[in-house]
Amino acid sequence: MIQTICIGDLLQAELATPFRRLLTRPTGAAIRGRIERALAGSVCLTALLDFSDIELLDLSCADEVVAKLLMAVRDRAEQYVALFGLSEDQHEAIEHVLTHHHLAIAAVPPGRSAPRLLGWVPADARHAFTCLCTWGPLHPIGLARALGWSENRAATSLEDLTLLRLTRLAAGLYHPLPLA
């Protein structure tokens, strides 16, 4: 199950202004608090943060809302976070802060086509992620065959994805996050 959290609604509730601009650290921290409260009451495996209504996201807010949220939820075994509805400059801001922290997240483009990875992801792990999104759950042997890699290389890339919380390991298989 997927929980969609509309960031525009949270912003309006927080600031009570018509503007859809996520600016400054205090605002970002307040929005992150609201997201964490929404996640705490959820039984969904994936939370999709919907930025469609957000016109502007500055770097401080990208750090407070996305990077610090990922740090806060990384120990929660069965809760994953992904993004939706980002504009190009929002991609850029989030990519910048996540790379700085060695974190990563999947962003679902409009039309819900293949997700894009933002942040710090090793090149092999990126290939493995694309493969999982295309083929579905895989064992390291299956990934190694699909990509012509050694089993060790495939296993390392899948472990990297799991550590970054971009895949889920269940019953010996690496699963792509349910995003649609």
Place this chain on the structure above:
Amino acid sequence: MTRVVEIPQSLDDRSFDQLAAGIVDWPPEEKLLFDARGAQWASPYGLIGILTAGQALAEAKRERPLLTVPNSADVKSYWARTGFFRHAEQLFELHGRAPRPPASPPSDVLLEVTPVRASEDVHSVVNKISETASRILHTELGLEMKATMRFSMALSEACQNIVEHAGTGGWVAVQTYNFRRRLGRNVVVIAVSDAGIGFRRSLEATHAKRFGDRWGDGTALEAALIQGVSRFRDPGRGQGLAFIKRFLDQWEGKISIRSGTARLSIVPPWDEDVPLSERLPFFPGSQVQITIPAQREPVR
């Protein structure tokens, strides 16, 4: 005794050092008179720099300084239209008649002189400028549409530096003008200034030790702008200036930061400024100028 500090005829980020030199000692023992009678032009950096001097004197509990308004009717009218006198009369004893500001600023003033004291002011500044910025940046300066968002992000981060690091309030102004002598093209300029503790004191407790004897205003500026360090232990901090610098690389823009006795600039090919100037006359707080030139090929 009153010391006269002459405002240069043309007051911008470079001639600003003459103004700082006129103050001589900080904090000054004497009453100061800022003499702008001969002023012919001032950039947004210059105008908010004057206000910063007034603010710093008030915060240092010095006698209220004097400010003589420009003799030129055009100049004082322009300064009034940028909102300068509205704030100057709170900080200075004005001598000479300052015109009343009109209801709306001139069209080249994207953001009139605006105080920044809290996060809410950053929201207000960005909200105020966003629509005009889009028109000016895209239509007049030929920047791609997505540049508007980056511009607003840069403005937001620059203003947040005041709130997060200065320990006091500051000022921001945004304007377009023709950079005839240095560039021969139009530019948009964001100027941000505060009367706070400056980069060296802000970073001293957490970073001075590793620089040893080299520690000073110049090294503090390099640490912040080049290495992205911050006084906060939170590893997410210190990225704002790095991000602004990256944007400016793409647009051949320039960022210049003056703090204490040093000024550090990221110098684009069109400018002849030196990257680091040290042993400048002391001026309180920090002053930032971001300059974005019109692109050579206009966007259709």
